[in-house]
Amino acid sequence: MIEDFRGFIRPEGTVGPGDDAAVIGGGTVVSTDIVTFDRHFPAGMTYEQFGWYAAAVNFSDLAAMGARPTGLLAALALPMDLEAQAAYDIMSGMDQCAEFCGTGIVGGDTKVGPGIVTGTAIGTMDGRRPMLRSGARPGDIVAVTGPVGGPAAGFLSLEHGVDAPEARDCLYVPVPRVAEGMALASCGAVSSCMDLSDGLGTALRTICACSGVGMDVELDFIPRGPYVDEMAEVSGTPVEDILLGWGGEYELVFTIDRDGLERVYDAEVEFSIIGLVNDSGRAELVHDGERRGIGHGAF
Amino acid sequence: MIEDFRGFIRPEGTVGPGDDAAVIGGGTVVSTDIVTFDRHFPAGMTYEQFGWYAAAVNFSDLAAMGARPTGLLAALALPMDLEAQAAYDIMSGMDQCAEFCGTGIVGGDTKVGPGIVTGTAIGTMDGRRPMLRSGARPGDIVAVTGPVGGPAAGFLSLEHGVDAPEARDCLYVPVPRVAEGMALASCGAVSSCMDLSDGLGTALRTICACSGVGMDVELDFIPRGPYVDEMAEVSGTPVEDILLGWGGEYELVFTIDRDGLERVYDAEVEFSIIGLVNDSGRAELVHDGERRGIGHGAF
Numbered sequence A, B: 001m002i003e004d005f006r007g008f009i010r011p012e013g014t015v016g017p018g019d020d021a022a023v024i025g026g027g028t029v030v031s032t033d034i035v036t037f038d039r040h041f042p043a044g045m046t047y048e049q050f051g052w053y054a055a056a057v058n059f060s061d062l063a064a065m066g067a068r069p070t071g072l073l074a075a076l077a078l079p080m081d082l083e084a085q086a087a088y089d090i091m092s093g094m095d096q097c098a099e100f101c102g103t104g105i106v107g108g109d110t111k112v113g114p115g116i117v118t119g120t121a122i123g124t125m126d127g128r129r130p131m132l133r134s135g136a137r138p139g140d141i142v143a144v145t146g147p148v149g150g151p152a153a154g155f156l157s158l159e160h161g162v163d164a165p166e167a168r169d170c171l172y173v174p175v176p177r178v179a180e181g182m183a184l185a186s187c188g189a190v191s192s193c194m195d196l197s198d199g200l201g202t203a204l205r206t207i208c209a210c211s212g213v214g215m216d217v218e219l220d221f222i223p224r225g226p227y228v229d230e231m232a233e234v235s236g237t238p239v240e241d242i243l244l245g246w247g248g249e250y251e252l253v254f255t256i257d258r259d260g261l262e263r264v265y266d267a268e269v270e271f272s273i274i275g276l277v278n279d280s281g282r283a284e285l286v287h288d289g290e291r292r293g294i295g296h297g298a299f
Helices: A001-008 A047-063 A084-100 A148-160 A165-173 A178-187 A198-213 A229-235 A239-244 A258-266 B002-006 B047-065 B084-100 B150-159 B165-172 B178-189 B201-213 B226-234 B239-244 B260-267
Strands: A023-024 A028-036 A070-079 A105-112 A116-124 A141-144 A190-195 A214-218 A251-258 A272-278 A283-287 A288-294 B022-025 B028-037 B068-078 B105-112 B117-125 B142-143 B192-197 B212-219 B252-258 B272-276 B283-285 B290-293
Touching: A023 B068, A028 A047, A028 B068, A028 B105, A028 B117, A028 B226, A028 B290, A047 A070, A047 A084, A047 A116, A047 A178, A047 A190, A070 A084, A070 A178, A070 B022, A070 B117, A084 A116, A084 A214, A105 B022, A105 B028, A105 B084, A116 B068, A116 B117, A141 A258, A141 B028, A148 A229, A148 A239, A178 A190, A178 A251, A178 A258, A190 A198, A198 A214, A198 A239, A198 A251, A198 A288, A214 B084, A214 B201, A229 A239, A239 A283, A251 A258, B022 B283, B028 B047, B047 B068, B047 B084, B047 B117, B047 B178, B047 B192, B068 B084, B084 B105, B084 B117, B142 B260, B150 B165, B150 B212, B150 B226, B150 B239, B178 B252, B178 B260, B192 B201, B201 B212, B201 B239, B201 B252, B226 B239, B239 B283
Parallel strands: A070 A105, A214 A283, B068 B105, B212 B283
Antiparallel strands: A023 A028, A028 A116, A070 A116, A141 A251, A141 A272, A190 A251, A214 A272, A283 A288, B022 B028, B028 B117, B068 B117, B142 B252, B142 B272, B192 B252, B212 B272, B283 B290
């Protein structure tokens, strides 16, 4: 079904579909994402956190381009019998996330529905060049803005009844890397960028595919979020699956032109180097000298 | 519930909530609206028309401000068992409407849901001043861009089994007045503007409330859409209710600074004068020398 839609989506400006967000006339960047009570409301999440999440997924798409958010639209289709307080909490969560990202809710709509929230984030490039998925070149350095696996560990902790509050926070309150994205786009040395909403593995494969390159990523270089090792052991899930195979992550993965590495350090963005771009055409995970292809996420 | 939300919505730029669309930094105009299979899919409507409608309601909000559309985002939550052709038709209808409005679909999202489509229209003022609901002044002329009552007549024709194809077209394929809105904003003589999505009566009352003015509107001056008189007779509904009390209309109502009337004629926008702004604080309908207050729409 989704495949059919691609044909309709066309760029009106410099960057079209297939990237994290679309860049339209005048450097305006837009992204829309649906979250639902059904699919995005894990046990223990509050309505306020659900609202934050609904906003965060959209701001994360802007962050991946390096855009500065200028507004959020909130379209809510909520059950008739939902308590007013719950609806208020969702809006409050969206509002808090928008404020964290330097903007606010500028409009919206409410209808009756089963609990479907569509957020639309609007932003501007302020003259910066948008970071795309297609600019990685052999020799570039692969990096992430922070630890990964936290949301997966949080999810597994729920499934296995393990008390892992920091991991659950990763799951419930993902932090869109807006400031980091703007700084990375500004420094001029980042050749490609993508957020991890579909998981690190999918992101690495996607950058490889869009850029026509390959990558070697060292498993031990990937910074691990809270409770990743514990939950791998408890659940019997391989650590690499937790780190690469799950979504719901909102760090950024990006590639750095090696000659510009100093500029990325100057940008004062925290990051960890996890690998190198090559011309193999394949994204591969290296561990103890062995290598295997990186698959798409399972989450 | 909706009342609670108002407090969260804040203008990041010049124009905030409570108008047809929000104007954010750099003259970017945004609007989002939800339409649902449940509420916005009258008998006889095709999926393609539903898609057109979902786009049109958003472009109409932009039209009311005088913005030029630069993109449409389409977020679809569709039933798992919906035929692929139906989903395709919805996207095709949205695409056709976007093209009619001079732009295209620039992004979107799809999830499983009960048939909820959230469109988000993005536009730019190109340096024009946005037309607000709050600028009408006593002495201004009240006008509409075209005939009203067509969608209501179409709806009544379905209810009463009357064959009224032109009225049903008004219901199924509303035309957002984007070109008209841009021309009206450009001419510099329009003091306020609003679309008729909640009905002419509500629009007139809203402009009066936002502008702190009153209005006299002549019933006989309001141009009537197809089958309005026939359906009034068949259904026993007063003509004024059909013209003023129903929504789903997408003409624009606006007020003209009398000294600038010539400039509106020069803008080559078709319009009909329906009344005058006064300082009474009340929107009133005048018919055969009698007057009565204009109520909110029933639709």
